[in-house]
Amino acid sequence: MLELRNITKRFGDVLANDRVSFKVEPGTIHAIVGENGAGKSTAMRIAYGFYTADGGEILVDGQVQEIRTPHDAIALGIGMVHQHFMLVEPMTVAENIVLGAEPGSSTSLDLRKAAEEIRKVSDEFKLAVDPNATIETLSVGQQQRVELLKALYRHAQLLILDEPTAVLTPQEVEEFFAILRRMREQGKTIVIITHKLSEVLAISDNVTVMRDGRVVGDLRTAETNAAELARLMVGREVLLRVEKPDARAGASVCSLRGLSILGRDGTKRVDNVSLEVRAGEIVGIAGVEGNGQTELIEALAGLIPGSHVSGSIAFEGHDITGLDARSRKERGIAHVPEDRHRRGLLLDFSLAENTILGVHYRRPAVSGAGSFLLDQKGIQRRAEEVIRDFDVRPPNPLLPARALSGGNQQKLIIGREFELPPKLLLVSQPTRGVDIGAIEFIHRKIVAMRDAGCAVLLVSAELEEVTALSDRLLVIQKGRIVGEVDPKVATNEEIGLMMTGGHR
Amino acid sequence: MKLLREILFPLLAVLLAFIVGGIVVFVIGDSPIQTYRLLIGSAFSWPDGIGYTLFYATPLIFTGLAVAVAFRCGLLNIGAEGQLYIGAFATAWVGIKFGGVFIKSPGGDIVSSPIANLPMLVLLPLCCLVAIAAGAVWGGIPGLLKARFGSHEVINTIMLNFVAVALVSYFTQYHYKTPGDAILQTAPISPSAHIARLGKFVPGLPERIPVNLAFVLALIACTLVYVLLWKTKWGYEIRATGANPSAAEYGGISIRKQIILAMAISGGLAGMVGINEVLGYRYRYYDGFSANYGFVGIAVALLGRNHPVGVFLAAILFAILLRGGIFVDAFTVHVSKDIVDMLQGIIIVFVAAEAAFRGPIKKFGLLKRAKV
Numbered sequence: 001m002l003e004l005r006n007i008t009k010r011f012g013d014v015l016a017n018d019r020v021s022f023k024v025e026p027g028t029i030h031a032i033v034g035e036n037g038a039g040k041s042t043a044m045r046i047a048y049g050f051y052t053a054d055g056g057e058i059l060v061d062g063q064v065q066e067i068r069t070p071h072d073a074i075a076l077g078i079g080m081v082h083q084h085f086m087l088v089e090p091m092t093v094a095e096n097i098v099l100g101a102e103p104g105s106s107t108s109l110d111l112r113k114a115a116e117e118i119r120k121v122s123d124e125f126k127l128a129v130d131p132n133a134t135i136e137t138l139s140v141g142q143q144q145r146v147e148l149l150k151a152l153y154r155h156a157q158l159l160i161l162d163e164p165t166a167v168l169t170p171q172e173v174e175e176f177f178a179i180l181r182r183m184r185e186q187g188k189t190i191v192i193i194t195h196k197l198s199e200v201l202a203i204s205d206n207v208t209v210m211r212d213g214r215v216v217g218d219l220r221t222a223e224t225n226a227a228e229l230a231r232l233m234v235g236r237e238v239l240l241r242v243e244k245p246d247a248r249a250g251a252s253v254c255s256l257r258g259l260s261i262l263g264r265d266g267t268k269r270v271d272n273v274s275l276e277v278r279a280g281e282i283v284g285i286a287g288v289e290g291n292g293q294t295e296l297i298e299a300l301a302g303l304i305p306g307s308h309v310s311g312s313i314a315f316e317g318h319d320i321t322g323l324d325a326r327s328r329k330e331r332g333i334a335h336v337p338e339d340r341h342r343r344g345l346l347l348d349f350s351l352a353e354n355t356i357l358g359v360h361y362r363r364p365a366v367s368g369a370g371s372f373l374l375d376q377k378g379i380q381r382r383a384e385e386v387i388r389d390f391d392v393r394p395p396n397p398l399l400p401a402r403a404l405s406g407g408n409q410q411k412l413i414i415g416r417e418f419e420l421p422p423k424l425l426l427v428s429q430p431t432r433g434v435d436i437g438a439i440e441f442i443h444r445k446i447v448a449m450r451d452a453g454c455a456v457l458l459v460s461a462e463l464e465e466v467t468a469l470s471d472r473l474l475v476i477q478k479g480r481i482v483g484e485v486d487p488k489v490a491t492n493e494e495i496g497l498m499m500t501g502g503h504r
Numbered sequence: 505m506k507l508l509r510e511i512l513f514p515l516l517a518v519l520l521a522f523i524v525g526g527i528v529v530f531v532i533g534d535s536p537i538q539t540y541r542l543l544i545g546s547a548f549s550w551p552d553g554i555g556y557t558l559f560y561a562t563p564l565i566f567t568g569l570a571v572a573v574a575f576r577c578g579l580l581n582i583g584a585e586g587q588l589y590i591g592a593f594a595t596a597w598v599g600i601k602f603g604g605v606f607i608k609s610p611g612g613d614i615v616s617s618p619i620a621n622l623p624m625l626v627l628l629p630l631c632c633l634v635a636i637a638a639g640a641v642w643g644g645i646p647g648l649l650k651a652r653f654g655s656h657e658v659i660n661t662i663m664l665n666f667v668a669v670a671l672v673s674y675f676t677q678y679h680y681k682t683p684g685d686a687i688l689q690t691a692p693i694s695p696s697a698h699i700a701r702l703g704k705f706v707p708g709l710p711e712r713i714p715v716n717l718a719f720v721l722a723l724i725a726c727t728l729v730y731v732l733l734w735k736t737k738w739g740y741e742i743r744a745t746g747a748n749p750s751a752a753e754y755g756g757i758s759i760r761k762q763i764i765l766a767m768a769i770s771g772g773l774a775g776m777v778g779i780n781e782v783l784g785y786r787y788r789y790y791d792g793f794s795a796n797y798g799f800v801g802i803a804v805a806l807l808g809r810n811h812p813v814g815v816f817l818a819a820i821l822f823a824i825l826l827r828g829g830i831f832v833d834a835f836t837v838h839v840s841k842d843i844v845d846m847l848q849g850i851i852i853v854f855v856a857a858e859a860a861f862r863g864p865i866k867k868f869g870l871l872k873r874a875k876v
Contacts, residue, residue: 301754302756303754324758325753325755325756326757329756335754337754342750343754344751345748345751346744346747346751346752347747347748348747349744356740357744357751357754357755358754358755358756360741360744361737365737372736372737373735373737374735374736374737374740
């Protein structure tokens with residue numbers, strides 16, 4: 001169906017694709033895996049006409065084709081669904097789908113006919129999407145199906161899906177995979193870009209593994225396993241399981257009583273939450289994103305105005321509800337924020353300047369108590385420590401943070417926060433968009449902090465991550481803690497059901 | 505590499521502006537070379553050319569720094585014009601009221617009597633501080649409004665320009681003018697509040713040329729702004745707020761405080777224009793004295809990439825144009841001094857459109873991104 005031959009693409013000095021060749025058989029689900037920056041998205045964007053390759057050729061149905069724009073790709077029956085949806089929220093499903101290919105004459109728009117056709121396609125693949133619903137009323141899973149419909153409506157025979165499950169709950173992933181299998185039965189070909197090995201094994205027929213812009217493996221899924229794929233992706237043996245001894249929990253470090261938080265719009269985001277985190281344990285919070293985790297962590301870090309927070313937060317026996325972010329940090333609360341670009345880093349500042357964010361007013365950032373002059377040598381030394389201890393690459397404190405890969409940016413933040421050193425660690429989505437190699441490293445560091453007696457509160461949308469790391473696991477849904485499970489025994493289905501408001 | 509990039513684009517913008525300007529001059533019917541010789545060359549004669557260029561550059565350095573400091577905090581201070589009027593009037597007021605100056609009508613009636621007659625050692629520093637403080641207050645108001653109510657500083661600084669101009673005109677006209685004076689200006693300030701002209705110290709530079717110690721003050725201000733922004737924890741907080749307010753907040757920095765602080769510093773720097781104008785040049789407040797210094801300051805900061813060194817260089821360039829414009833007006837047949845405004849405008853267009861020629865430059869490999 002689709003074949004890439006020796007596709008090469010450079011971005012400046014970076015060789016994003018180096019003679020990439022692989023073949024997608026018609027009527028199959030083909031997974032492309034690799035770490036961030038391995039070149040998998042680049043290769044598929046070339047196939048979809050977003051980028052043009054510097055060398056090599058693309059064959060569709062055995063014919064060499066020039067694909068210069070997405071228009072060319074669509075004409076050849078290739079569709080693509082992006083990681084970030086490209087939908088106009090206030091418009092209806094039908095309006096979104098016909099956008100760019102409006103039916104009717106040049107002066108009139110025949111939406112009714114389009115809606116009919118969309119309904120037909122939707123029924124064919126059992127997508128259950130109402131063409132007349134507006135996008136903003138749809139759930140994330142439904143919006144994704146709209147994206148699928150968009151491609152199907154344009155008669156795509158081959159669909160390229162870029163990280164399609166990143167935004168879905170475990171249940172939605174199951175549904176979504178069922179849809180993909182149905183599409184395969186109907187003769188469609190699907191290319192799925194992902195970095196989640198469990199999904200590769202669950203859904204694909206064939207898998208292409210990429211590393212550093214090259215294809216390093218072309219395998220039949222039935223003949224491989226997670227360990228082999230991980231080794232190919234990273235280039236060395238990887239521990240997929242987190243090795244950790246049982247927790248030896250000590251005294252309570254942080255306790256929340258009846259905490260409720262209002263969002264900016266005045267709606268309740270966190271509803272009467274009480275919980276306790278003890279020294280030397282990792283308490284995980286599982287939940288579909290947007291169910292109050294963000295607000296909970298930010299309220300603990302002192303980043304939500306007091307007027308929006310009710311209830312009490314006690315830290316080491318003292319009420320800290322009224323303290324600001326700096327005083328909380330002074331007391332030993334470190335925070336790895338969920339959005340490293342928005343919250344965690346000053347992207348245009350150097351690594352050195354980033355390692356003093358939050359402690360820039362005291363040693364070693366300034367030469368002494370009460371001094372207002374920055375101590376460049378002290379900052380340099382601290383930066384070197386963080387870079388060395390947390391393996392930040394490239395190890396140049398003068399580089400802007402923007403120049404680092406996501407994994408290294410995250411290691412920089414984690415290093416900065418871990419070296420406070422904290423008594424309570426708030427960790428939110430610690431490995432989002434981070435390579436497998438770095439994930440392993442970050443997980444080990446979090447466990448090491450726990451073993452050193454730090455209390456850890458962990459939020460992650462990756463169910464596997466929270467279950468693997470946590471000693472106790474709480475499930476949050478619509479701002480309420482709906483239950484606590486033992487991460488060692490609970491199954492993903494069980495937790496997933498609680499996350500979505502089902503029964504225990 | 506970084507330094508080259510910082511300098512290359514502004515230089516390119518200036519160069520392109522001159523090429524476009526040259527075409528316009530040619531079309532109008534004068535010789536571009538002749539015109540540019542007048543425009544630029546006249547700034548380098550000694551002592552008049554250089555002296556006046558430095559004099560014109562002084563207020564632009566202050567306003568350029570003012571805009572740059574605010575910008576580093578993520579704020580657009582369009583109100584330097586108002587802030588410098590307030591600063592200038594305030595310093596004149598102190599120079600009159602605390603300098604023992606009586607304002608009398610032609611009939612001998614006292615219109616205004618002084619509060620004190622301070623010696624130079626006290627009066628002069630006081631006048632300088634008041635210029636800064638008054639500008640800081642006027643700049644701090646929109647800062648406060650933004651921090652407290654979230655109202656946009658661009659709107660508020662623009663509006664406060666009108667208020668400032670009207671306010672100082674009113675006080676000049678009705679309270680501090682020498683009655684019968686046909687010009688809208690205050691009575692002269694006390695001689696104890698005069699600051700020396702550079703001619704007093706520089707051999708060969710006559711004292712009639714108004715460049716004064718405020719220029720030295722401007723250089724000091726450049727240094728201090730650099731130290732503040734890059735060498736102190738306060739500067740770190742201001743820059744962090746400008747670079748990413750959300751991350752600054754996460755780092756325990758009060759964004760509201762930084763906004764007020766940056767706007768006050770910005771206003772204070774703009775207010776220092778009053779020192780040059782009132783204490784060093786006219787020795788009185790002269791209504792409407794500013795040749796849009798506050799607005800040209802935005803261009804200066806933009807071209808100078810919001811860095812004190814860049815601001816200094818850009819201010820000198822714009823001062824050269826201001827000075828040269830007079831000669832272009834006088835000695836060419838068709839071209840008027842409006843060419844200066846045109847060049848300034850084109851420079852800014854090119855600076856603002858930096859991204860547009862970043863692409864081609866990359867293509868020619870002039871600026872390969874440093875691979876790390």
